[in-house]
Amino acid sequence: MSSRIASVAFNTFREAVRDRVLYNLIAFALLLSGAAILVGQVSIDIERLVVVNLGLTAVSLFGVVIAIFIGIGLVSKEIEKRTLYTVLSRPVRRWEFVVGKFFGLTGTLVVNTFFMAIGVFLALLYVAHKFEKMDAWVLVALYFIVLQFLMVCALALFFSSFSTPLMSAVFTFALFVIGSLSEDLRGFARIAQGLGGWIATSIAYLVPNFSALNVINQVAHGDAVPGRLILYNSIYALLYSAMAISGAVLIFQRRNLK
Amino acid sequence: MAAIEILGLEKNYLVGFWRKRTKQALRPLHLTIEEGEVFGFLGPNGAGKTTTLKLLMGLVLPTAGTARILGMEVDDPRVKAQIGFLPEQPYFYDYLTAQELLEYYGQLSGVPAKERAARVEKMLARVGLQDAARVQLRKFSKGMLQRVGLAQAILHDPKLVFLDEPMSGLDPMGRREVRDLIQQLRQEGKTVFFSTHILSDAEALCDRVAVINHGELRGVGAVAELTSRMHGKVEVIFYGQSVPAALASLGAEARVSGDMVNAVLPEEQQEAALEVLRREHLKLISLTPVRSSLEDFYIQKLQPAESKGASA
Numbered sequence: 429m430s431s432r433i434a435s436v437a438f439n440t441f442r443e444a445v446r447d448r449v450l451y452n453l454i455a456f457a458l459l460l461s462g463a464a465i466l467v468g469q470v471s472i473d474i475e476r477l478v479v480v481n482l483g484l485t486a487v488s489l490f491g492v493v494i495a496i497f498i499g500i501g502l503v504s505k506e507i508e509k510r511t512l513y514t515v516l517s518r519p520v521r522r523w524e525f526v527v528g529k530f531f532g533l534t535g536t537l538v539v540n541t542f543f544m545a546i547g548v549f550l551a552l553l554y555v556a557h558k559f560e561k562m563d564a565w566v567l568v569a570l571y572f573i574v575l576q577f578l579m580v581c582a583l584a585l586f587f588s589s590f591s592t593p594l595m596s597a598v599f600t601f602a603l604f605v606i607g608s609l610s611e612d613l614r615g616f617a618r619i620a621q622g623l624g625g626w627i628a629t630s631i632a633y634l635v636p637n638f639s640a641l642n643v644i645n646q647v648a649h650g651d652a653v654p655g656r657l658i659l660y661n662s663i664y665a666l667l668y669s670a671m672a673i674s675g676a677v678l679i680f681q682r683r684n685l686k
Numbered sequence: 687m688a689a690i691e692i693l694g695l696e697k698n699y700l701v702g703f704w705r706k707r708t709k710q711a712l713r714p715l716h717l718t719i720e721e722g723e724v725f726g727f728l729g730p731n732g733a734g735k736t737t738t739l740k741l742l743m744g745l746v747l748p749t750a751g752t753a754r755i756l757g758m759e760v761d762d763p764r765v766k767a768q769i770g771f772l773p774e775q776p777y778f779y780d781y782l783t784a785q786e787l788l789e790y791y792g793q794l795s796g797v798p799a800k801e802r803a804a805r806v807e808k809m810l811a812r813v814g815l816q817d818a819a820r821v822q823l824r825k826f827s828k829g830m831l832q833r834v835g836l837a838q839a840i841l842h843d844p845k846l847v848f849l850d851e852p853m854s855g856l857d858p859m860g861r862r863e864v865r866d867l868i869q870q871l872r873q874e875g876k877t878v879f880f881s882t883h884i885l886s887d888a889e890a891l892c893d894r895v896a897v898i899n900h901g902e903l904r905g906v907g908a909v910a911e912l913t914s915r916m917h918g919k920v921e922v923i924f925y926g927q928s929v930p931a932a933l934a935s936l937g938a939e940a941r942v943s944g945d946m947v948n949a950v951l952p953e954e955q956q957e958a959a960l961e962v963l964r965r966e967h968l969k970l971i972s973l974t975p976v977r978s979s980l981e982d983f984y985i986q987k988l989q990p991a992e993s994k995g996a997s998a
Contacts, residue, residue, distance in 0.1 A: 435793040439779070446781045509777050514838055517743040517771035517848075518794045519763035684699075684746040 432520050433528040440532020441539075444498060454543060457490045461547035465554050475555040480566060480648035483548035488573045488644070490544065491537055492604055495577050498536070499584025500596040502529040503676075507685055516685070523677040530585055530673055537577040545570050562650035565643075568658060572641040575665035579636050580604060582672035589676040589683070606631075607638035636668055687757060689846050689877040690719040690742070694751035697737055697901075711737045713902045714751060719879060719894075721845075724872050726892035726909075727881040728984060734901035735881035736774055739850050742879075743771055756845065767796055770839035774850040774881075776831060780824035784815055784834050787823060788841055795842035809837040814863070828855045836867060847871060849880035853887055865891060889913065889980040897987040904987035915978040920956050922949045923971040924963055932962045950976060 464482040471478045503526065506512040515525060548570075552563060583603055587596035606613070610632060617628035641661055643653050697712040712734045719725045729735050740746045742753055744761045758765045778787055788806040797805055810816045813833040818826070823834065832855060839847055852868075853861045868891050871878050882888055888895050889909060897904040922938075926947040929940040933949060936958055940949035947968075951959055956973070963970055 432794055435790060439782075439790055443779065443781055510773060511777060511779055513740075513743070513745060513773040514771065514776065514778070514791065514835075515794060516745060517766060517769065518791065519766040519796060520794050521763065682747065685740065686699075686746065 436528025437531035726888035
């Protein structure tokens with residue numbers, strides 16, 4: 429990674445860390461983990477299931493909200509506030525700026541997820557009093573959640589490269605929801621016929637397949653995650669993110685900063 | 687070698703809901719600025735000064751034409767390492783301190799890590815912000831932000847400095863300091879290209895100026911030459927309470943100010959005017975030829991478009 433990309437990424441990370449909204453979200457996520465403990469205590473024999481389900485869902489949702497909330501402003505805020513002028517008048521290429529912003533936000537989310545994950549594991553320890561071998565799969569679920577964040581950040585960045593922050597948020601959130609239901613969409617595409625079937629198949633494969641990255645229920649039940657799924661999901665998330673970032677770069681290269 | 691060569695640079699924007707109308711922000715502009723020059727880009731608000739600067743910085747893309755800076759294309763990173771830019775009414779990352787901001791810009795400009803801290807400290811001292819180095823920019827006044835803006839523009843010791851309305855929003859002391867800084871840059875051999883609509887600043891600082899209005903270049907001239915042109919008139923100042931009738935009959939435009947009279951009259955009437963003063967026993971204070979000012983040039987270059995606009 430070039431030093432300029434690293435500098436932009438670090439500055440993006442620093443901005444997020446100094447942003448009080450981020451702290452509030454972390455605090456809220458920790459509160460939710462607390463709630464998970466409470467629910468775990470009132471559930472009989474399924475404390476682990478409830479804590480893992482609720483905790484990981486909270487990590488995922490809060491991370492997605494942060495990814496969308498910051499992601500849509502990554503470039504547009506810099507244009508609007510004109511902070512970009514003094515950056516792009518230096519030997520920084522536009523693609524380096526976009527990629528740096530992306531890494532900065534994903535870095536923020538990784539750190540954020542790390543702290544939220546600690547909350548989930550503390551909650552698990554609280555209800556089960558000890559860690560079990562199957563708890564390791566929770567780490568895989570967390571890894572998949574981080575892959576989701578990569579894709580959401582990339583999509584938010586892509587939409588914000590040509591749209592207003594509000595519309596970018598709407599588009600990104602809509603894609604997150606549709607992508608989370610993509611397995612159902614693919615199922616429908618398999619049974620649909622004719623033009624409808626063709627359109628359903630196209631949409632099903634175009635939208636991000638977030639449902640393949642959701643193994644929360646599986647790990648909550650203590651089921652293993654196949655190694656092949658980890659590999660495929662990693663490749664898929666990286667390729668999808670790279671494509672969205674490339675799209676953002678292509679649009680941003682041609683954009684006039686009025 | 688020319689520091690800046692602008693070859694038919696042009697910018698049109700598509701406007702309106704359906705983006706069918708074209709707004710010409712900059713008509714084909716041809717301009718050359720030599721190395722070591724302090725060049726003033728003059729024009730009223732909305733004339734096209736900022737658009738030109740943004741085109742040169744690669745922030746907006748030209749509709750037609752090209753520009754070269756230090757012999758290279760404007761988007762060449764090697765060029766950008768050698769230029770500094772202060773945008774109009776700059777806004778910086780307000781969650782950073784002045785020191786952090788300059789360190790960040792130093793990294794982006796490729797200032798070596800071991801030199802960076804010392805360079806940042808030096809620049810903060812140069813713009814008088816050494817005591818505010820660790821204060822977040824959100825607590826800075828407009829004048830302090832302008833100083834940070836100047837510091838970031840010269841931080842990496844660029845050969846060429848672009849300043850967009852550098853005196854805007856500054857108090858008289860701040861304007862004086864910016865003027866001094868531009869003079870220092872000139873002494874260091876830097877090329878300075880700055881836009882302004884404050885003519886006194888341009889007259890005091892620039893080697894040459896260009897006047898632009900409605901996106902069109904109206905004229906270019908050397909300040910020394912423009913301000914040395916004679917009007918064919920002389921200004922006579924003498925002690926007195928009223929204008930002698932004999933002087934008025936020579937075609938003098940005179941006004942009384944306290945116990946002094948200031949009269950402007952054709953150069954060929956100079957001797958006759960002195961004779962009138964001798965005859966009336968009036969004490970002469972000064973007699974000087976009237977020279978053109980930059981303002982005359984500016985108004986003259988703007989006038990054609992204004993009169994066209996008025997007749998339309």
